Amino acid sequence: MSVIYDKSVPGRRGVRLPRSDVPGHTAIPEPYRRRSALNLCELSELDVVRHFTALSRKNFGVDTGFYPLGSCTMKYNPKFTEKIAQLDGFSSLHPLLPQLRRGGMLTQGALAVLYELESMLCEICGMDAFTLHPMAGAHGELTGMMIIAAYHHDKENNKTEVLIPDESHGTNPSSAAIAGYSTRPVPTNRKTGVLDLEALKDMIGDQTAAVMLTNPNTLGIFNAQIREIADLAHKHDALLYYDGANLNAILGKFRPGDGDFDVVHVNLHKTFGTPHGGGGPGAGPVGVKKHLVDFLPISRVVKRSDGTHALDYDYPKSIGYIAPFYGNFSVCLKAYAYILNLGAEGLSQVAENAVLNANYAMHCLKDDFEVPCLRTCMHEFVISASRQAENGIRALDIAKALIDRGFHPPTVYFPLIVKESMMVEPTETESKETLDAFVGAMKDIARQSRESSESFAGAPQSTPVGRLDETRAARQMDFAYALSGA
Amino acid sequence: MTPNDRKYSTTHEWVKVDGELAVVGISDHAQEALGDITFLELPKAGTSVEKGTECGVIESVKAASDIYSPIGGEIAEANDALENAPEQVNQSPYDTGWLFKVKGIDHAEIDALMSADDYETFLKEQE
Amino acid sequence: MSFIPHTPAQQKQMLDICGVKDIDALFADIPEGLRPKSFNIPAGRSELEVHASLENLAGQNYSHLVRFVGAGFYDHFIPAAVDAIASRSEFYTAYTPYQPELSQGTLQAIYEYQTAMCRLTGMEVANASLYDGGTALYEACQMAVHATGRTRIVIDGGVNPIYRKMIHSYTANLSLDLCEVGVSHGQSDRKKLFDAIDEQTAAVLVQNPNFFGVIDDHSDIAKRCHDLGILAVQSVYPVAMALLKPPGDMDIDIATGEGQSLGIPLSFGGPYLGFMATKKKFVRKMPGRLVGRTVDSAGREGFVLTLQAREQHIRREKATSNICTNEALCALRAHAYLSLVGEQGIKEVAQLCLDKARYAKERFKSIPGVEVMEASPTFNEFTLRLPMDAGEFAGRMIERGFAAGFPLGRYYPGMENYLLMAVTEKRSKHDIGRMAEALEDALCQ
DSSP: OOOGGGGOOTTOOOSOOOOOOSSOOOOOOTTSBOOSOOOOOOOOHHHHHHHHHHHHTTBOOTTTSOOOBTTTOOOOOOSHHHHHHTOHHHHTOOTTGGGSTTGGGGBHHHHHHHHHHHHHHHHHHTOSEEEOOOOSHHHHHHHHHHHHHHHHHHTTOOOOEEEEETTSOTHHHHHHHHTTOEEEEEOBOTTTSSBOHHHHHHHOOTTEEEEEEOSSOTTSOOOTTHHHHHHHHHHTTOEEEEEETTGGGTTTTOOGGGGTOSEEEEOHHHHTOOOOTTTOOOOOOEEEOGGGGGGSOSOEEEEOTTSOEEEEOOOTTSOOOSSSSSSSHHHHHHHHHHHHHHHHHHHHHHHHHHHHHHHHHHHHHTTTSBOTTOSOOSSOEEEEOHHHHTTTOOHHHHHHHHHHTTOOOOEESOSTTSTTEEEEOOOTTSOHHHHHHHHHHHHHHHHHHHHOGGGGTTOOOSSSSOSBOHHHHHHHOOOSOOOTTO | OOOSSSEEOTTSEEEEEETTEEEEEEOHHHHHHHOSEEEEEOOOTTOEEOTTOEEEEEEESSOEEEEEOSSOEEEEEEOGGGGTOTHHHHHOTTTTTOOEEEESOOHHHHHTSBOHHHHHHHHHHHO | OOOOOOOHHHHHHHHHHHTOSSHHHHTTTSOGGGSOSOOOOOBOOOHHHHHHHHHHHHHTBOTTSEEOOOTTOOOOOOOHHHHHHHTOHHHHTOOSOOSGGGBHHHHHHHHHHHHHHHHHHTOSEEOSOBSOHHHHHHHHHHHHHHHHOOOEEEEETTSOHHHHHHHHHHHTTTTOEEEEEOOBTTBOOHHHHHHHOOTTEEEEEEEESOTTSBOOOTHHHHHHHHHTTOEEEEEEOGGGGGTBOOGGGGTOSEEEEEOTTTTOOOGGGOSOOEEEEEOGGGGGGOOSOOEEEEEBTTSOEEEEEOOGGGSHHHHGGGSSOOOOSOOHHHHHHHHHHHHHHHHHHHHHHHHHHHHHHHHHHHHHHTSTTOEEOOSSOBSSEEEEEOSSOHHHHHHHHHHTTEEOOEEGGGTSTTOTTEEEEEOOTTSOHHHHHHHHHHHHHHHHO
């Protein structure tokens, strides 16, 4: 399909702007004026709408089909929350309004949403305070690490290192490094599938600023030794960080705060049903315990004794501004609506059925695929294509074969500690019929790998393009469409 | 076949003495593990390197790996031809795909590295 | 209400396959002592009830004030087709395009967006998006530090003060040296900037138009930077680029900015769109995702995420940035907006902003006691000096139905009587006239 710039017709107009109703035409003086051509599209509105509609049809979303992408929680995104986010009272609200004198009273509805969502996240996670400012999960991690650094700085602790399990998401070591810490991987016990506590004991010391964990971890296993880990960390005045990527598994069943975690981030676009948008926007609110409240970013939303809400900037120990305003407000708004809709019982059912779906699918697949940690899993599980690899069929081939059967593949080659790994997260919104169809496809692929491994080479065939030449992309470096004739 | 006219490190580099200089590259196993190499950042001539320290980066489509200098010394020359032809490292890791040359070398340091046979045994143990 | 499809009978069947008697058994790994001490979330409410309650909250927000407040975040017209396009759920319910065969829609859209941002800024390569204009500017600092191996960042006082505060926060635990330099007649003060540069300087940060709405040509600053091996970084207002000399024509090394003005609603602060564009020679130091064009095995053209070895999921602690989820759907909106208004439309938007702002200046200037700062040319934003505290004045204007502007005293000590005002194509001549009357009235109060 040709790129939009090739469809451009010189002189064609799309959306019209009003004529100027003020006198005069102002010219930008030299040397500030643009001399070079813009070369943007010249298309009719219908041309543009058709172009994007055609593009959308080359995309696969949760609304298209089953999307069991491990660690990503691709659940159904309720439509009513989209409608709420489009209410003019929210979508047209200028973020500087509450910063104008008496302006706070004019944004009470929006401030109430922020305050109430923070309170609910505190209760869901067992934390004492939340900030909604971080704009994605990794941004939450960085914010959390900055809070940890501010805490140690305040106590004049000399900390240099963050310990992170080897199965962790790549953002964990990256966020810690960007906050100024060195990182060291803690090994996973291959038998139990959780962090090797003895190894942690050897590694932890007075130099340790924090231990970063996700629980359940990326193998989908819940670590019941979390209090021991917390005690060990706290003995060295290291803080325990909870990566909330897998919170969907434990809603109403375990709260990181009760497990003595000091800092958590949650991914609203995973656990609380807001859409991923093809890679964002998300939101990564951060929660802390009492001893870290002073370091949260500003502004903070407070509720006054008369029931009104206000922004408060008076936190001298705060890490300061990490976002221009109050975070990705409309994402927070959708998550708030989702929580109101589900309530306590609904949230617990989310975890229950997410875990049920994962265990069910794992049990159905265990005879055909290697399961490195065959025990009760939480909301996701990892299988390995190692058996299929003996016939030359790797995880990537299985992924492509699944595409031709109408499914989005699981996460492949992550976690890194399992060879040929495929990480499956069905989520609670998928029906038994869908899971059975997926299991059927996987079994069929396993059979095909034994009987006719050569048939995988051309997959996928049902898509607008086949396997793309990624080496060529990396070497050629064509990141922007060249002007014709250039 | 792993050429036995040179020595190997546990980080999968090879070292071949060539007169006053030592030539360094990565093993066939290493290039195979990385996949199609798309970019290299090599140390500049004149910089000094220490044994076992990072001195460059190799990127492939799906991976990135640090290059560790298997020996100490001063970089005499980097294989600048790889800038426009990184695939040479995949196609000819032991010959035209060499990475850099080191001068001021310590022969004892090179002798302490693995022989081709030892390296192959090492690879088997790693599996 | 949890969007769960299972019937009790199906749940039972599934539990049997798992070999457990009930759902609780699946949570046996969580010991009793770790169970929630409380879980006091209100009972669920229907869609109808939740909508009604949030509609009520939305109604408490005065989104209908006539807006002359900007400060980097502008009330521009958004064509309905932008919403229609971004509401295609094939786009918005997809994840990051890790499986390119199933994501050609998102990937091609991002490639086209990258192209649009390159053309708008005159730069060679743009990434797939960052969170917002402030984090984009901070990422540019990191990029310059890595590219040069130096540690000092010199920041022009015309850079949005919110962004400057963000950069201070992000670098607090790093060994970087930030140096802020005040403006002269609202423009970048060359002498002070050049005096602040030393051999440890990695980057100089400027903004165009700057926070006061003043336009500038930073070519001379870029040249001085290059003589000393420093990267010149410029934050820009994308709508203004239709008429202003773009960063590429000033030989700027990294251009960043806030893309909210390109079809993204104000939404009380987000989600917005951070953009970044640079020279091709710096592409491997650039943070964020990048889409490249290639072909499949049959020679068909297609798009993939590329140069991923820079990113956190491969390079982990050595990645150029920790960014993962970005603002893809906002980038899609920006691309749809630019495509819909097109080459002529974006120039008209910018011209309307410019003309209306000039008209507003003329109108307000005639009010006794009001002075318009006019030492340097501006785009659609300008500063008024009032005969009273601008914060108090803004409060009085709110009572009259106007978000009149942003009082500068909050970020610029000594400028308590100054108000920053923005005019977009959405403000009519009538609005400006009413604003002038209210202004005069509020001053007399």
